[in-house]
Amino acid sequence: MPIQVLMPALSPTMEKGNLAKWLKKEGETIKSGDVIAEIETDKATMEVEATDEGTLGKILIPEGTADVAVNTPIATILADGESAADLAKASAPAKQEKAAESAPPAAAKSEMPQPKAAPAPQAVAEPDPEVPAGTEMVTQTIREALRDAMAEEMRRDADVFVMGEEVAEYQGAYKVTQGLLQEFGAKRVIDTPITEHGFAGVGVGAAMTGLKPIVEFMTFNFAMQAIDQIINSAAKTLYMSGGQMGCSIVFRGPNGAAARVAAQHSQDYSAWYSHIPGLKVVAPYSAADAKGLLKAAIRDPNPVIFLENEVLYGHTGEVPKLDDFIIPIGKARIVRAGSHVTIISWSNGMTYALKAADELAKEGIEAEVIDLRTLRPMDTETIINSVKKTGRAVTVEEGWAQSGVGAEIAARIMENAFDYLDAPVTRVSGKDVPMPYAANLEKLALPSAAEVVEAAKAVCYR
Amino acid sequence: MAAPKKAAASAAQDKTDGGSPPEFTKEQELKALRDMLLIRRFEEKAGQLYGMGAIGGFCHLYIGQEAVVVGMQMALKEGDQVITGYRDHGHMLATGMDANGVMAELTGRRGGYSKGKGGSMHMFSKEKHFYGGHGIVGAQVSLGTGLAFANHYRGNGNVSVTYFGDGAANQGQVYESFNMAELWKLPVIYVIENNRYAMGTSVSRASAQQDFSKRGASFNIPGKQVDGMDVRAVKAAGDEAAAWCRAGKGPFILEMQTYRYRGHSMSDPAKYRTREEVEKVRHDQDPIEQVRNRLLAAKVSEADLKAIDAEVRDIVNASADFAQHDPEPDAAELWTDVYR
Numbered sequence: 055m056p057i058q059v060l061m062p063a064l065s066p067t068m069e070k071g072n073l074a075k076w077l078k079k080e081g082e083t084i085k086s087g088d089v090i091a092e093i094e095t096d097k098a099t100m101e102v103e104a105t106d107e108g109t110l111g112k113i114l115i116p117e118g119t120a121d122v123a124v125n126t127p128i129a130t131i132l133a134d135g136e137s138a139a140d141l142a143k144a145s146a147p148a149k150q151e152k153a154a155e156s157a158p159p160a161a162a163k164s165e166m167p168q169p170k171a172a173p174a175p176q177a178v179a180e181p182d183p184e185v186p187a188g189t190e191m192v193t194q195t196i197r198e199a200l201r202d203a204m205a206e207e208m209r210r211d212a213d214v215f216v217m218g219e220e221v222a223e224y225q226g227a228y229k230v231t232q233g234l235l236q237e238f239g240a241k242r243v244i245d246t247p248i249t250e251h252g253f254a255g256v257g258v259g260a261a262m263t264g265l266k267p268i269v270e271f272m273t274f275n276f277a278m279q280a281i282d283q284i285i286n287s288a289a290k291t292l293y294m295s296g297g298q299m300g301c302s303i304v305f306r307g308p309n310g311a312a313a314r315v316a317a318q319h320s321q322d323y324s325a326w327y328s329h330i331p332g333l334k335v336v337a338p339y340s341a342a343d344a345k346g347l348l349k350a351a352i353r354d355p356n357p358v359i360f361l362e363n364e365v366l367y368g369h370t371g372e373v374p375k376l377d378d379f380i381i382p383i384g385k386a387r388i389v390r391a392g393s394h395v396t397i398i399s400w401s402n403g404m405t406y407a408l409k410a411a412d413e414l415a416k417e418g419i420e421a422e423v424i425d426l427r428t429l430r431p432m433d434t435e436t437i438i439n440s441v442k443k444t445g446r447a448v449t450v451e452e453g454w455a456q457s458g459v460g461a462e463i464a465a466r467i468m469e470n471a472f473d474y475l476d477a478p479v480t481r482v483s484g485k486d487v488p489m490p491y492a493a494n495l496e497k498l499a500l501p502s503a504a505e506v507v508e509a510a511k512a513v514c515y516r
Numbered sequence: 517m518a519a520p521k522k523a524a525a526s527a528a529q530d531k532t533d534g535g536s537p538p539e540f541t542k543e544q545e546l547k548a549l550r551d552m553l554l555i556r557r558f559e560e561k562a563g564q565l566y567g568m569g570a571i572g573g574f575c576h577l578y579i580g581q582e583a584v585v586v587g588m589q590m591a592l593k594e595g596d597q598v599i600t601g602y603r604d605h606g607h608m609l610a611t612g613m614d615a616n617g618v619m620a621e622l623t624g625r626r627g628g629y630s631k632g633k634g635g636s637m638h639m640f641s642k643e644k645h646f647y648g649g650h651g652i653v654g655a656q657v658s659l660g661t662g663l664a665f666a667n668h669y670r671g672n673g674n675v676s677v678t679y680f681g682d683g684a685a686n687q688g689q690v691y692e693s694f695n696m697a698e699l700w701k702l703p704v705i706y707v708i709e710n711n712r713y714a715m716g717t718s719v720s721r722a723s724a725q726q727d728f729s730k731r732g733a734s735f736n737i738p739g740k741q742v743d744g745m746d747v748r749a750v751k752a753a754g755d756e757a758a759a760w761c762r763a764g765k766g767p768f769i770l771e772m773q774t775y776r777y778r779g780h781s782m783s784d785p786a787k788y789r790t791r792e793e794v795e796k797v798r799h800d801q802d803p804i805e806q807v808r809n810r811l812l813a814a815k816v817s818e819a820d821l822k823a824i825d826a827e828v829r830d831i832v833n834a835s836a837d838f839a840q841h842d843p844e845p846d847a848a849e850l851w852t853d854v855y856r
Contacts, residue, residue: 252692259662294638296631
């Protein structure tokens with residue numbers, strides 16, 4: 055029976071990729087381990103190795119094809135004694151083998167808790183007050199928006215530089231710094247050794263002299279090694295020096311759950327950093343916000359924790375084509391107006407919140423969805439004004455509930471709008487367990503749109 | 517486990533160069549004496565004020581180690597940065613920071629360098645290029661490496677002098693910093709002040725490699741053991757290290773063999789070493805007495821030396837007076853300087 059070669063996944067969050075090149079022709083003999091094709095995403099390029107021996111029977115996806123979904127059959131391999139006539143049989147669901155050794159098993163399952171190949175919902179009902187009417191928009195991935203923000207600020211200010219693991223030659227572990235080395239050179243785009251504690255301290259020291267480092271953590275999980283420098287050195291120096299010496303520095307990188315990387319690589323640090331006076335904490339959801347807020351963070355004279363999300367990097371959105379597009383830190387945004395219940399979230403939590411709002415609308419519940427965008431300083435006013443209107447609030451976060459950002463929001467609502475509440479503030483959060491690896495358990499551990507719908511209906515007594 | 521006797525060996529005997537360091541001119545000797553005396557008298561006064569309850573919290577005195585910062589400072593030029601840990605009053609005075617401002621910070625008053633919000637361990641002076649004053653053991657080593665990174669980035673020819681103790685030398689980030697400093701050829705002098713005890717733990721009980729000048733060996737960073745009780749030896753080593761850094765050759769490690777006479781902090785039980793050990797160092801190696809004796813041998817009059825004593829005492833008494841009468845910070849200061 056001919057064997058199908060499937061489009062492999064290069065990473066746990068990859069949904070589709072381009073088939074860049076075939077290195078074997080139909081009819082060529084293939085040995086296990088032979089490189090048969092090259093595939094690429096916006097993040098990486100990789101060779102596809104054969105895991106079976108035989109003859110390349112038929113190429114199903116020609117080279118140059120873009121956006122091939124993971125697990126699509128891309129070719130068939132004929133075993134000894136098989137011929138082209140056997141190919142027809144192969145089109146029936148048969149023994150399917152993964153093409154690349156490196157493809158994680160996650161990609162083969164349909165139960166994945168990742169968004170499907172369709173672009174993420176970026177339904178924005180309310181115009182962004184920061185964008186003048188009639189502004190031309192460009193469609194960009196969040197990854198590109200972040201990169202452009204850094205490049206623009208580096209062009210503008212020679213004191214801005216980027217440092218971190220794999221930010222230069224490798225073009226960024228998640229390709230967020232793609233192209234920066236080529237434009238700005240090795241002096242300003244600096245590959246560090248794997249030494250988070252050390253390079254975080256080096257960045258803070260440089261910032262104390264007035265330079266403006268952008269320190270990339272490959273993920274915020276690894277920033278745990280550096281958290282002493284972030285909190286004890288970066289956040290507190292201005293105060294401890296009586297205002298004499300502070301540091302303008304951005305610590306950025308992906309935060310929160312990726313997909314199928316288990317407990318040590320899937321954690322939301324929103325609450326951790328938002329606890330700390332002296333830090334600003336930003337966690338954007340849309341591409342435009344990612345760009346405008348990162349530019350603001352780089353210019354901010356204070357240390358800013360900039361929490362990105364790996365799952366969102368490849369998502370696209372409309373970014374205003376403006377020379378200097380800045381979103382002020384500390385302002386939430388009403389992304390969808392509604393009158394029955396306020397749903398408050400940020401970063402990838404917005405994915406669940408917006409989906410839930412769509413579902414709720416079908417049942418006649420109009421949810422007002424607030425994207426906090428900045429966690430510290432928190433835009434309490436926007437939350438309170440909304441709750442005064444709706445009388446009900448649901449918070450959505452991927453992090454744990456205890457001492458979480460949702461708990462803080464609930465407390466602020468209680469302090470400022472208690473008399474307006476028609477129901478207790480309800481939290482939807484990550485479950486109170488370390489992140490499990492198994493696909494089904496991981497899905498259960500994360501919040502879901504269904505949970506948000508349920509919570510919203512509960513506070514509406516529906 | 518009994519501490520090996522090596523710890524009590526005379527610091528002066530361990531220096532690698534052998535022979536006497538280059539002589540100071542009379543002016544250099546007088547400056548060194550004056551600057552070291554200022555630190556000693558200041559620290560003695562701080563100890564008294566602590567005993568009176570005027571200074572709170574932690575207070576780590578530098579008495580005995582004065583030659584290290586004074587000698588190093590004589591090797592620096594304008595713009596070179598200094599950063600250290602929590603035993604920092606001596607460093608601040610050596611960089612020329614005002615005694616009133618330092619003492620008033622110790623008493624938590626508005627005229628202190630940090631408006632009373634930093635205290636003994638957290639003071640800074642942009643003007644004097646003093647970058648703190650850090651309370652987390654070893655954290656200043658990465659930060660100091662960052663100061664050197666900034667010098668390298670700007671190409672300003674300045675050197676970062678990053679001080680830490682024998683205790684901090686065992687922290688992981690020290691080696692992360694060594695690696696980056698050598699990799700990127702950053703102009704940083706790592707001054708390891710080996711005063712033989714990390715709090716109450718002697719070097720021999722905490723360090724597998726007790727020769728701290730070799731701590732950079734696996735990163736190819738050169739190192740040198742220096743008699744940290746002889747201000748001339750410190751200055752000569754500082755000159756050599758600074759020249760190395762300014763030539764673009766990367767970091768340099770100086771192990772300063774020194775000794776603290778007082779406890780780790782004000783609440784030291786003094787059970788980890790004998791009174792005799794302290795007395796012996798004080799009697800045989802005191803950095804200030806060494807200079808004073810050389811000056812007397814060079815026929816500088818007792819009266820001239822007494823004049824220096826008097827000048828220093830006046831500064832210190834004035835600082836104590838200021839620090840006790842300056843008002844506490846305004847209550848509104850609680851909320852300032854969190855963000856800028």
